[in-house]
Amino acid sequence: MDKIVIIGGGASGLVSSIISKNKNNKVILLERNKDCGKKLLMTGNGRCNYFNSNQDISNYHSNNPLLIKEFINTKNIYKVLTFFDQLGITPKIKDNLYYPFSKQAVTIKNALVEEVKRSGVIIKNSFLVEDIKKENNKFIVKSSNEEIICDKVIISTGSKSYPKTGSDGNGYKILEKLDHKINKVYPNLMGLKTKFTYKDWVGVRSEVKLSLYEDNKLKKCEYGEAQFTKYGISGICTFNLSGYVVEGLDNNKREVIKINFIPFLDYIEINEYKEWLLNKTKKLNLSISKVLERIINYKLVNVIIKESNIDGDKLFSELTREEQNKLIENLISFNLDIIDTNSFDEAQTCSGGVSLEEINLNTMESKIVNNLYITGELLDIVGDCGGYNLTIAWLSGILAGRSVNND
Ligand SMILES: Cc1cc2nc3c(=O)[nH]c(=O)nc-3n(C[C@H](O)[C@H](O)[C@H](O)COP(=O)(O)OP(=O)(O)OC[C@H]3O[C@@H](n4cnc5c(N)ncnc54)[C@H](O)[C@@H]3O)c2cc1C
Numbered sequence: 001m002d003k004i005v006i007i008g009g010g011a012s013g014l015v016s017s018i019i020s021k022n023k024n025n026k027v028i029l030l031e032r033n034k035d036c037g038k039k040l041l042m043t044g045n046g047r048c049n050y051f052n053s054n055q056d057i058s059n060y061h062s063n064n065p066l067l068i069k070e071f072i073n074t075k076n077i078y079k080v081l082t083f084f085d086q087l088g089i090t091p092k093i094k095d096n097l098y099y100p101f102s103k104q105a106v107t108i109k110n111a112l113v114e115e116v117k118r119s120g121v122i123i124k125n126s127f128l129v130e131d132i133k134k135e136n137n138k139f140i141v142k143s144s145n146e147e148i149i150c151d152k153v154i155i156s157t158g159s160k161s162y163p164k165t166g167s168d169g170n171g172y173k174i175l176e177k178l179d180h181k182i183n184k185v186y187p188n189l190m191g192l193k194t195k196f197t198y199k200d201w202v203g204v205r206s207e208v209k210l211s212l213y214e215d216n217k218l219k220k221c222e223y224g225e226a227q228f229t230k231y232g233i234s235g236i237c238t239f240n241l242s243g244y245v246v247e248g249l250d251n252n253k254r255e256v257i258k259i260n261f262i263p264f265l266d267y268i269e270i271n272e273y274k275e276w277l278l279n280k281t282k283k284l285n286l287s288i289s290k291v292l293e294r295i296i297n298y299k300l301v302n303v304i305i306k307e308s309n310i311d312g313d314k315l316f317s318e319l320t321r322e323e324q325n326k327l328i329e330n331l332i333s334f335n336l337d338i339i340d341t342n343s344f345d346e347a348q349t350c351s352g353g354v355s356l357e358e359i360n361l362n363t364m365e366s367k368i369v370n371n372l373y374i375t376g377e378l379l380d381i382v383g384d385c386g387g388y389n390l391t392i393a394w395l396s397g398i399l400a401g402r403s404v405n406n407d
Contacts, residue, residue, distance in 0.1 A: 001026055003150040004404050005141050006121075007129045009036030010167065011393035012376030012400075013156030014112040015083065019401025020154070021119040028148065029121050030141070032128040032166050036116075037109035039158070039165040043390065048105035050394075051080065051091070051098035052387035059388050061243065062381040063183045067356040071381065071395070080394045087111050097387055129157075132174055134369060152371045152404045154364075156397065159350035159377035160185060169344075171378050172353070179368050181355050183380045186250070187347030188243045189389075191227075191234035192257070195337035198303045201228040205235065206297055209263035211333075212241045213256045214248045223263055228300075233257065233336060236385045243351050243382065246341045259334040261296050261304070273328045281316040288316045288327065304330045349389045353380040363403035364396050373400040 002025040006017050009031030017029045029036070043049065052059070055077050060068050084091070089111060090101040100107040116123060132153060133140045141148045155175065158167025172182045208226045210233075212219045224237035238257075245255045260266065265276065280291050289312030292301040305312040308327045310319055319327065344350070354374050358367050366372040375396035383389045 002152060002404070004028070004152045004154070005030060005139065005148055005150040006154040006156060007132075007141065008156035008158060008167075008171070008376075009033075009113075009116075009123065009125075010156060010158050010165075010376065011037070011040055011390055012397035013154070014116055015394050015397030016154050016156060016373070016375055016401040016404075017116045017121045018112070018119055019083075019398055020404045021121050022405050025405070027119075027121045028150070029116060029123045030127040030129055030143075030148075031123065031125050034125050036113050036123065036125070039162060039167065040109045040112075041105050042162070042165070043105050044099060044387075046105050047099050047103045048108045048390075049097050049099055049387045050084070050089075050108055050390050052391070053093065053096045053098070054386075055391075059384045059386070060381055060392075061351065061383075062356055063352070064356040064380065067361060068381060070361040071356070072391075076395055076399070077391075079398050080391060083394065083398055087115060129174070130170075132178065134178070134372075137371075139371070152373070154373040154375060154400050154404065155378060156375045157378060159353065160344045161187060161347040161350050161377070163344065167377070175354060175374065175378070178366075178372065180358055180366065180374075183352040183355055185350050185352040186243070186246045187341065187344045188246070188351045188382050189239040189348035189385055190242050190342035190346050191229060192232050192238055192242060192245055192336075192338045193340040193342070194232035195339050197230060197232060198228070199230075200302045200306075201297075201299045202230050204228045204297050204299050206261065206300060207263065208237070209260040209266060210237050210241060211258045211260070212244060213254075213258065214244065215253050216256075219244050219248075226259070231342075232338070239348065239385045242341055242347075245338050247351075249338070249340070255338040257336045257338060259336065260332045261300060261334065262331060265332075270328075270332075273332065274324060277316045277324075277328070286315075287313045288319070289313065291316070292331075304334065307334070348385070349377060349382055351380075351382040353378050355380050362399065364400035365403060373404065375400050 004027045006029045021027045091098040092101045131142045139153045157171030160169035211221045222237035227235040248255045310323045364373045376393040
């Protein structure tokens, strides 16, 4: 009878536990916390955005981009949807984002933990794995006071993001000792700290277009809701640029985000904005501040007017040409110099990790150590905001579970 140990009762470990178990094996799930799925409860603001119907591989990133399609492909994605269907989860789908119909992350967490228990997997909570050794084709999994000997191990200990949930990066160290190469790990999906901050706009959320420039070259654009904070800028569209920024800053590149506060006019030529503002102020017979306040948050207008150094009580036509140009620049291309990012403590995920080259992407088995499997955020593949990171966790858990189950 095969004895299988799964280390980490988070998203990927719970799924691989369920799939691993059959009548002829013994499966033990080790979780350092008193309960499994602590991070899961925080996902999607407590609602768990567990999948996205747009599975274009451009939403996934890795230091081995060519290998992504071996993992994220139609056949595999179907396995994830089938798993959730069989778990009895009914989705509530909005703008491609899947949530449980209850809109509660606890629905997903409870369903997974209940299914782990029902399938006969032994859960050992408060078990912190400190080391794994392989001797005579057997693994010895050690905590400070206990050893478990087994045939196969699935490591699902997560990355370094939100370490208070239990994923503090210890899994990378265990894998390094087992001769795995860990590509540099960066925090990902977090807010960005700006050189100048504006207390006037703290707390404002607004639909914008963000354009990231690295050393003056356009790197990526994102549309969506930005959140303006004490330290700089946050929100989903910022998160999706943060991975590029953190690596760029680490490589001494200059990272600048330009904000377009009126993205709905993105299709017009730069020289047409003047005419648009002239027409608006003339038609409404209102000062430039009042005109802008009818379009965007008044707190943003205050910042834009102040930064443009103009008198907001004037009509647009009363401004000098330089003032008009400055105002338009700040309205459609407001410059934010990024000096730092939030840390691992606030990042939703991490980039980098175990190189995909060292993993059989059909089974998640290590190519370095036989019968060792690696899942979830430990792997060097990261997704954008929108259910992609949990998809990586579910899918790698399913593939590892199937493989140890000899399915
Ligand atoms: C605030 C927040 C919101 C998020 N929202 C979303 C979202 O809506 N959609 C989405 O797709 N993704 C979201 N994510 C990302 C997603 O939660 C993770 O990508 C996913 O949980 C990773 O799964 P995992 O199995 O690799 O690791 P985790 O879920 O982190 O699980 C790892 C587990 O291993 C345990 N562990 C660690 N080391 C040991 C050890 N040595 N011994 C025993 N146990 C150990 C930990 O305690 C933990 O329970 C969010 C993340 C955060 C922080």
